[in-house]
Amino acid sequence: MFNRRAFLAASAASVALATVRPGLAADKAPGGGDAAASLNQLLDTFFQEDLRRSPEGATLAGMDTGKLAGLRAKLDDRSPAGRKADAAAAESQLRRLRALDRKALTGIDAVNYDSVDYVLADAVESNRKFPFGSGGSPYELCQLQGSYQSIPNFLDVHHPIEGKADADAYLARLEAFAGTLDTETAQFRQDAAHGILAADFMLDTTLTQLRALRVEAGASGLVSSVARRAKEKGLGDAYGAQAAKIYTDKVGPALDRQIAAVAAARKTATHDAGVWHIKDGEAWYAQGLKSSTTTTLSPDEVHQIGLDQAKEIGARLETLLAAQGLTQGTVAERIKALRARPDSTYPNTDAGKAQLIADLQVKLDEMAGRLPRIFRDIPKAKARVQRVPPAVETGAPLAYYESPPLEGERVGTIYFNLHDTAEWPKWSLPTTVYHEGIPGHHLQGCIAQETKGIPLYRANMFFSGYGEGWALYAEQLADELGMYDADPLGRIGFLKFLLFRAGRCVIDTGMHHKRWSREQAVKYMVDLTGDTESAMTRETDRYCAWPGQACSYKIGHTLWNRLRDQARTALGDKFDIKDFHQVGLNSGAVPLDVLQTMVGDYIARVQRG
Secondary structure, three states: OOOHHHHHHHHHHHHHHHHOOOOOOOOOOOOOOHHHHHHHHHHHHHHHHHHHHHHHHHHHHOOOHHHHHHHHHHHOOOOHOOOOHHHHHHHHHHHHHHHHHHHHOHHHHHHHHHHHHHHHHHHHHHHHHHHEOOOOOOOOOOOOOOOOHHHHHHHHHHOOOOOHHHHHHHHHHHHHHHHHHHHHHHHHHHHHOOOOOOOHHHHHHHHHHHHHHOOOOHHHHHHHHHHHHHHHHHOHHHHHHHHHHHHHHHHHHHHHHHHHHHHHHHOOOOOOHHHHHOOOOOHHHHHHHHHHHHOOOOHHHHHHHHHHHHHHHHHHHHHHHHHHHOOOOHHHHHHHHHHOOOOOOOOOHHHHHHHHHHHHHHHHHHHHHHHHHHOOOOOEEEEEEEEEEOOOOOHOOEEEOOOOOOOOEEEEEEEEEEOOHHHHHHHHHHHHHHHHHHOOOHHHHHHOOOOOOOOHHOOOOOOHHHHHHHHHHHHHHHOOOOOOOOHHHHHHHHHHHHHHHHHHHHHHHHOOOOOOOOHHHHHHHHHOOOHHHHHHHHHHHHHHOOHHHHHOOOOOOOOHHHHHHHHHHHHHHHHHHHHHHHHHHOOOOHHHHHHHHHHHHHHHHHOOO
16 A cells, blocks of 8 residues: 655655755764664665665656666556565565664654654555555555556656657656556456445546547647657657657557556446445555554544534634624535625736735745744745746646755745636635745745755655644644734634644545545535535545545644643743744654654653753
């Protein structure tokens, strides 16, 4: 179930940034020099091992050069042999890690060890239990899983073409894509024969997407990407013709075979949304929830947390909405009414969109000015708000964050998709910019970038419970710092999004553990949040493809708060929120179980004086 390559792909930016991070942590505890050096050397070895097994990860990280230049012409090995090699590597790395003396490590080195041990142990356990699934999904193919989903965009956006060698490597990867498709088709058939098959509605979307990809060579983006870029580099028209032949002879037929296999399996698919309906599905979900949240919370505990917090947040929203004159109906109905107000959105014009971006930059800058009140370490890199370029906004997410580049102007960017400003009520914008920017992903990521002593292998890891949990906690910090004191509608937006994340915990565990139907889950979210049925259907289908992942946001947020309360209670007058944030951020991303240990050590250290 655990896919090491997925970690490489998901955090390539972190890897690239980590390549320039020298030295040891400034706050590293003394002692353990030999043990620390052995650990760092071992983790560097692990990183190189993983990089060589993931050509796509190497390209994403910008490290397919020099001695690794040969990786640029290859794709990841998704064959049974490749998966077996990944599983064997995880077992080997865990054995070698545990051969070191953990007790000899302190400070950042101990955190590095514990984080890597957690990931490797989870990988080994998952691989031993479940011979199916990858990338966080139990399904080989569905609407969000499969190389048909990832490789076309990877080749177009991430495979560089600067000269002949790059264009040749593109053609080699295009040809390899056909083999990858056939490998996954064979695995899909095998899984389906054992009852491991996505729901009918998921396969319907999968078929729609596959058929949209299967066009004539002249209309394929796989062909036009290399044709256009090679010509721009003065390489002529030959590459377009060669790509068209590869597509016609190999990729197209492989897509046809995959479409046929999915269409045949669709006839036997059920409408059951939850992973419980597949072989070993209940056990898979328990493990998947653990992997996604990096906690030991049970599905029932996560479900109850979602219900309890939805109730509490809903009560707070009811009071705030009433103060805005919205006193009738449920919270969801009142949110719909608020959204329908004519002044709730910016004009859907270039001028209106420019004003939206300018207003958010003002809020972000104001937030940055308040950071010293609760943070000891302030990122050196600045943050800016920009509009997603109109040329690509139809396929871009609603909002996302891009880390600062390594060279030149060190500025992180928060992008907003403004294809239609009606998708962005004014009251929903501030909490989003705090989540993606300051004090959210930008602050957390930049502090990690600027922290010494985190080896490449560790810097390559991403933990959704930690990172997304921090971003939700950051939204809360904005409220605590008074950003909504003069903006009551902004506070409603903050709580509405928090309510949405609580609802995710309810319906994810509802479908996968309590056997809710897709329709029951959609209705719950519509009734809870006031969002449209179409939007909540898309969200629900995402949770069906990646069981457990959606819970990580609110569980992470809950734990950050719980640990802060624990430290404040234990330390009393000795509690300093700046110290708490420094402990939580200055070791980079960690599993939440490791974060709990770190905070516990911090409490004990302060108590000892």
